[in-house]
Amino acid sequence: MLTTLALAGYRSLRELIVPLGPLNVITGANGSGKSSVYRALRLLALTARGGVIPSLAREGGLQSTLWAGPERFSRAMLEGTAPVQGTRRHEPVSLRLGFSGDTFGYAIDLGLAVPGESEFALDPVIKRECIWSGPVLRPSALLVERHGATLRCRGHAGDWQTLPSSLASFDSMMSEFSDPLSAPEMLTLRQQIRSWRFYDHFRTDEDAPARQPQIGTHTPVLSDDGADLAAALQTIREIGDHRALDAAIDDAFPGSRIVIHNHAGRFEVTMQQHGLLRALSATELSDGTLRYLLLVAALLTPRPPALLVLNEPETSLHPDLLPALARLIIQAAAHAQVIVVSHAARLIAALERSSESHAIVLEKELGATRIANAGSLDLPAWKWPAR
Known part of the structure; x- marks a missing residue:
């Protein structure tokens, strides 16, 4: 089961760390970022099928999907005493997606190509990928990592081995590399991600x-x-x-x-x-x-899949059908982790009656999606891999 979903730099998701449970209900007002969370989850799933770069290209390329606000908000911007404006960048432009659970974690970092290197200007470049054990990335927990075209994994004795695989900038290691001896964790995680299902x-x-x-x-x-x-x-x-x-x-x-x-x-x-x-x-x-x-x-x-994601399942349904749908979703959550993206109050209320239900209410502040009342929640620890 996934315990943490991490998204950064994608549309309104400047930096969003989401705690997950067996049954998760993502809700919020129109324009709060629910669809962006759903799309980002689908992008994560496409890493294991070789489809993340073409999917971003269909959205207009990385430049069209990146967070459009400043890298950081000053105190004056947050307090409304100064206008929101660009600031000097301290980090490279990136779109980062990741998740973790009790067993494994995974993160991918996509950036811009060097101008003039290729005619495929809409294709982002995969700068970094990592697989680690446990819920939080630590140097000692790192199992497989990719720097540019170089891929290496940790051997049985704990030493690092560079694998004989030169990855293209548009190919994820999750779809292009397969070796059950040197990187069994990658195969396990790939099968898990490929089992995810999305209905929209x-x-x-x-x-x-x-x-x-x-x-x-x-x-x-x-x-x-x-x-x-x-x-x-x-x-x-x-x-x-x-x-x-x-x-x-x-x-x-x-x-x-x-x-x-x-x-x-x-x-x-x-x-x-x-x-x-x-x-x-x-x-x-x-x-x-x-x-x-x-x-x-x-x-x-x-x-049942490892993860089942439903995007606005209430569409076209009469409100009287929503309690029955909620009971069906709760039943499914006994066999698979479920994420429901919805703004139907009656469906949400029925799902929240389950002891396994975990509500995630999104809101926007200065154009950036955040979890409402995040200060009162026990947010999971998360660390992005450095370039």
């Missing part, structure tokens, strides 16, 4: 893939777009917790049940509702009903 705004329009019959195959993990909804629900019924599936449907729609029709190998979702003489096909379901079924398939997966 499923399509529910009339042409949405989830409404169309699809070829059915065992689907223990719902796809990002929900196209394999029918197969995922049938997989839960056959190899997952079918009682929890039936209970989740009845909880939200009393007297209803889901039936998966198999048309010569193509699966289709139908719902039998109390009082109706025939089942409703997926094309007849409301946007909210279909979205709830998609969330059921994601949360009741027979193969």
Whole structure:
């Protein structure tokens, strides 16, 4: 389980250190930085799949995603007695992402390329990557580190070994290096990160893939777009917790049940509702009903991930469905660490009834996202690797 999420230099996230528990609810007013936290988490996940640099390029390059305010705020700026203005830089321009848990920690530091070196000016350069043991980076806990193109790891005797791998400036060591003998920690962490799942705004329009019959195959993990909804629900019924599936449907729609029709190998979702003489096909379901079924398939997966992140799952749902969704999320948090990004008061209130729930309320001060009442929280220790 992750215990700390650290983000710096990304959009409004000038420097944000977030404590995490089994079930985390990130909330705040519009524009407080919730979406930036979600995007930064997705960037962290992409380090293990080789997608962090292309993703930043699609956002306009590093220059478009960097924190746009001053490196530091003076006391007068914070007190409002002086205007916010640029100051002399003491540190290099960087976008830094990291996390830690009881077992391992990881951080990546991205910076600007040297002007004129390459035509790929939108590509940031990976300056530093580190893996360490335990929750806080210390010299004695460092296991694997990358300086520019050089990669080295700590041997069994505690000595450092330079690995025969020359990394490109745009390649993360998490995706490009694989050696179970010299760096087993990297393989362990890579598999953990690759198991993370993100679900964000499923399509529910009339042409949405989830409404169309699809070829059915065992689907223990719902796809990002929900196209394999029918197969995922049938997989839960056959190899997952079918009682929890039936209970989740009845909880939200009393007297209803889901039936998966198999048309010569193509699966289709139908719902039998109390009082109706025939089942409703997926094309007849409301946007909210279909979205709830998609969330059921994601949360009741027979193969829980290390981390499950839901971005505004309340979208299109009637407020009366939110307590049922909250109970489903709490149930999922017993098998996977869950982060929910939401501004739906009813959903948040229902989730906070869980003893495992951890609320993280974001707010802005001078354009920078921070945790509200951070002074009263027991914030975790964090140290960024130096360049």
